[in-house]
Amino acid sequence: MSILGDLTVPIIQAPMAGGPSTPALAAAVSEAGGLGFLGAGYLTVQKLTEDIAATRALTGKPFGVNLFVGGGTPADPAAVEAFADRLAVESARSGVALGTPRFDDDAFDAKVDALAADPVPVVSFTFGLPSSGAAQRLRAAGSELWMTVTSPDEARQAAALEPDALIVQGVEAGGHRGVFVDDEHASDLTLLSALQLIRAAVDVPLIAAGGLGSGAAVGAALVAGASAAQVGTAYLRAQEAGTSEAQRAATAEPTPTVLTRAFSGRLARGITNRWHRTHAADAPRAYPEVHYMTSPLRAHARKTGDADAINLWAGQAHQLAEALPAAEITRRLAADARAAIAAAAERL
Amino acid sequence: MSILGDLTVPIIQAPMAGGPSTPALAAAVSEAGGLGFLGAGYLTVQKLTEDIAATRALTGKPFGVNLFVGGGTPADPAAVEAFADRLAVESARSGVALGTPRFDDDAFDAKVDALAADPVPVVSFTFGLPSSGAAQRLRAAGSELWMTVTSPDEARQAAALEPDALIVQGVEAGGHRGVFVDDEHASDLTLLSALQLIRAAVDVPLIAAGGLGSGAAVGAALVAGASAAQVGTAYLRAQEAGTSEAQRAATAEPTPTVLTRAFSGRLARGITNRWHRTHAADAPRAYPEVHYMTSPLRAHARKTGDADAINLWAGQAHQLAEALPAAEITRRLAADARAAIAAAAERL
Numbered sequence: 001m002s003i004l005g006d007l008t009v010p011i012i013q014a015p016m017a018g019g020p021s022t023p024a025l026a027a028a029v030s031e032a033g034g035l036g037f038l039g040a041g042y043l044t045v046q047k048l049t050e051d052i053a054a055t056r057a058l059t060g061k062p063f064g065v066n067l068f069v070g071g072g073t074p075a076d077p078a079a080v081e082a083f084a085d086r087l088a089v090e091s092a093r094s095g096v097a098l099g100t101p102r103f104d105d106d107a108f109d110a111k112v113d114a115l116a117a118d119p120v121p122v123v124s125f126t127f128g129l130p131s132s133g134a135a136q137r138l139r140a141a142g143s144e145l146w147m148t149v150t151s152p153d154e155a156r157q158a159a160a161l162e163p164d165a166l167i168v169q170g171v172e173a174g175g176h177r178g179v180f181v182d183d184e185h186a187s188d189l190t191l192l193s194a195l196q197l198i199r200a201a202v203d204v205p206l207i208a209a210g211g212l213g214s215g216a217a218v219g220a221a222l223v224a225g226a227s228a229a230q231v232g233t234a235y236l237r238a239q240e241a242g243t244s245e246a247q248r249a250a251t252a253e254p255t256p257t258v259l260t261r262a263f264s265g266r267l268a269r270g271i272t273n274r275w276h277r278t279h280a281a282d283a284p285r286a287y288p289e290v291h292y293m294t295s296p297l298r299a300h301a302r303k304t305g306d307a308d309a310i311n312l313w314a315g316q317a318h319q320l321a322e323a324l325p326a327a328e329i330t331r332r333l334a335a336d337a338r339a340a341i342a343a344a345a346e347r348l
Numbered sequence: 349m350s351i352l353g354d355l356t357v358p359i360i361q362a363p364m365a366g367g368p369s370t371p372a373l374a375a376a377v378s379e380a381g382g383l384g385f386l387g388a389g390y391l392t393v394q395k396l397t398e399d400i401a402a403t404r405a406l407t408g409k410p411f412g413v414n415l416f417v418g419g420g421t422p423a424d425p426a427a428v429e430a431f432a433d434r435l436a437v438e439s440a441r442s443g444v445a446l447g448t449p450r451f452d453d454d455a456f457d458a459k460v461d462a463l464a465a466d467p468v469p470v471v472s473f474t475f476g477l478p479s480s481g482a483a484q485r486l487r488a489a490g491s492e493l494w495m496t497v498t499s500p501d502e503a504r505q506a507a508a509l510e511p512d513a514l515i516v517q518g519v520e521a522g523g524h525r526g527v528f529v530d531d532e533h534a535s536d537l538t539l540l541s542a543l544q545l546i547r548a549a550v551d552v553p554l555i556a557a558g559g560l561g562s563g564a565a566v567g568a569a570l571v572a573g574a575s576a577a578q579v580g581t582a583y584l585r586a587q588e589a590g591t592s593e594a595q596r597a598a599t600a601e602p603t604p605t606v607l608t609r610a611f612s613g614r615l616a617r618g619i620t621n622r623w624h625r626t627h628a629a630d631a632p633r634a635y636p637e638v639h640y641m642t643s644p645l646r647a648h649a650r651k652t653g654d655a656d657a658i659n660l661w662a663g664q665a666h667q668l669a670e671a672l673p674a675a676e677i678t679r680r681l682a683a684d685a686r687a688a689i690a691a692a693a694e695r696l
Contacts, residue, residue: 010696152602171519172538187604190520190538192568193559193664197602200668211541220540220568223692254500254545256535316541320548341693344571348358348686 003144004227008033009334014232015066017041023051024240027058028326041068045110064122070105075286086282096300101289116141128180135161148178151187152201159202168194170210174233174315176268195224213317215336233315238326244302250312254319263311265290274308351492352575356381357682362580363414365389371399372588375406376674389416393458412470418453423634434630444648449637464489476528483509496526499535500549507550516542518558522581522663524616543572561665563684581663586674592650598660602667611659613638622656
């Protein structure tokens with residue numbers, strides 16, 4: 001049986017790199033019958049290994065690890081420099097120096113090495129596709145491979161690697177868009193549109209991601225053809241999440257979200273705030289250079305509770321997120337999805 | 349019983365002003381158990397009255413009429429003039445002179461007068477809300493009132509007028525966005541996100557609109573809390589639709605859609621083409637001034653089959669639209685929705 005087929009609850013906890021994802025969150029979701037995920041993005045290999053061990057200590061159930069796929073090209077240093085000048089006002093405001101911009105691939109190969117040597121049940125990929133060599137190594141080690149896509153074109157490319165599932169991310173999703181190339185040609189498909197078009201394009205199990213903040217929406221995604229729903233924002237206020245207090249509070253408010261490059265140099269959806277409004281127009285396509293540059297200021301803002309200088313990643317339905325144990329969130333989403341489907345079947 | 353409650357098929361044909369909507373299309377959908385709509389936008393009162401009579405001659409079932417709510421303010425003439433200069437190249441290319449830009453409210457009051465004097469079962473509104481006086485007159489005449497909204501804020505404003513239903517339009521929808529104010533603060537909520545947030549905000553029956561190109565997606569919308577689905581693009585290639593041949597052909601292709609002001613001065617979603625790529629960056633917020641200016645060129649392009657100069661309004665899932673009689677499209681969408689819901693209920 002596949003991991004998807006074995007789930008007692010069709011809920012995948014989205015990996016939320018940069019803080020919210022924790023071993024405790026992943027383990028709680030897996031224990032509740034869903035599938036928890038660790039976000040390997042921004043972690044050192046050492047920290048990833050520790051987080052995997054910590055998750056295993058909390059649950060004997062399967063869980064997954066998400067990898068960021070590098071492979072872009074370094075940004076124009078002059079564009080990064082110009083944005084650094086714009087951000088000087090933020091340094092002055094907070095008294096924290098900008099980080100040094102640098103280009104890297106998030107130690108992708110080293111993380112694949114670690115996962116091939118000590119495999120987890122599922123490895124998922126975001127921002128692109130692994131090489132066929134990396135895919136083969138992880139599969140040979142016993143991992144299922146799931147790949148994040150946002151369009152039929154990306155789905156066809158991913159399908160050539162024979163993935164066990166495709167995670168279909170709609171434009172309403174919180175955090176970084178999973179687009180393979182972050183430019184003006186990137187897909188703006190919403191989840192329902194992407195599910196329809198990708199379902200027509202490839203024959204691979206689909207997992208729906210983006211804006212699924214309620215059981216009714218999870219049920220909708222399952223009816224639209226997904227085998228399961230990947231839910232991130234709904235767990236942002238979970239007790240086990242590593243979300244900062246300021247972000248927890250902002251997540252509960254009805255403030256709209258926006259797509260912005262102002263925090264990381266890559267398009268991501270977050271709750272609108274001063275930093276976005278001040279800097280989005282000037283932010284270059286420069287990932288992860290801008291991420292590294294703003295990182296110390298964002299860490300400081302999380303510590304001091306300044307929501308106006310935090311990357312408040314969140315999907316469009318964020319205000320529905322509840323402050324509950326992750327197991328309870330998982331069970332409610334699944335029960336409400338079942339009830340919504342049953343009610344619609346009854347009405348028809 | 350309400351109109352929604354009486355439908356044997358939970359499918360509303362979206363009004364598609366500017367050509368695709370015809371009495372034959374509206375009548376065919378109503379005859380199939382759904383609800384057909386006439387788009388009153390851009391029509392004279394005389395033509396609207398004729399279209400209503402023509403629809404009545406084809407069906408004894410209920411149908412609806414959609415009104416554009418004016419109420420914006422005239423654009424800066426200098427901005428319109430500057431865009432006219434940009435469009436000179438299109439006049440030169442086609443040999444057709446630009447139309448005269450003008451501001452109007454689409455004869456809203458006169459259309460309300462006509463509908464109050466000779467009512468139809470449903471009147472829906474787009475781009476804003478009717479005055480409470482106009483709403484009262486139409487309701488007193490016996491019409492149900494449905495209002496198009498794109499966000500919880502708009503839904504709360506609409507709910508104050510006690511509508512019989514709210515049409516929740518997601519950003520994936522084809523054609524003009526229904527936003528009350530077409531500016532940078534307008535909602536970018538996708539259909540699933542909007543349904544969740546509006547369901548939590550108001551207690552009014554909801555109709556889902558935007559990107560619903562398959563029965564599975566219609567089923568998803570019903571599970572997400574909608575009482576019915578409003579479907580436009582799925583009928584663009586219907587035999588009874590007034591869609592031009594060039595647009596029918598373009599609709600069947602997998603070309604992406606974009607939001608653009610290049611054709612009308614108001615943000616609308618259409619299939620990307622040369623006109624959009626050339627002029628979108630310069631197009632001002634100036635509706636309906638730009639609509640009138642480009643109208644003769646677009647009419648010419650429809651006649652000559654030049655898809656690169658037509659406003660190819662379409663939702664994101666347009667390539668799924670089938671060339672079939674409207675009754676067959678209606679029945680398939682409903683049957684596939686039922687099947688998708690039953691399959692999901694079975695799996696859980």
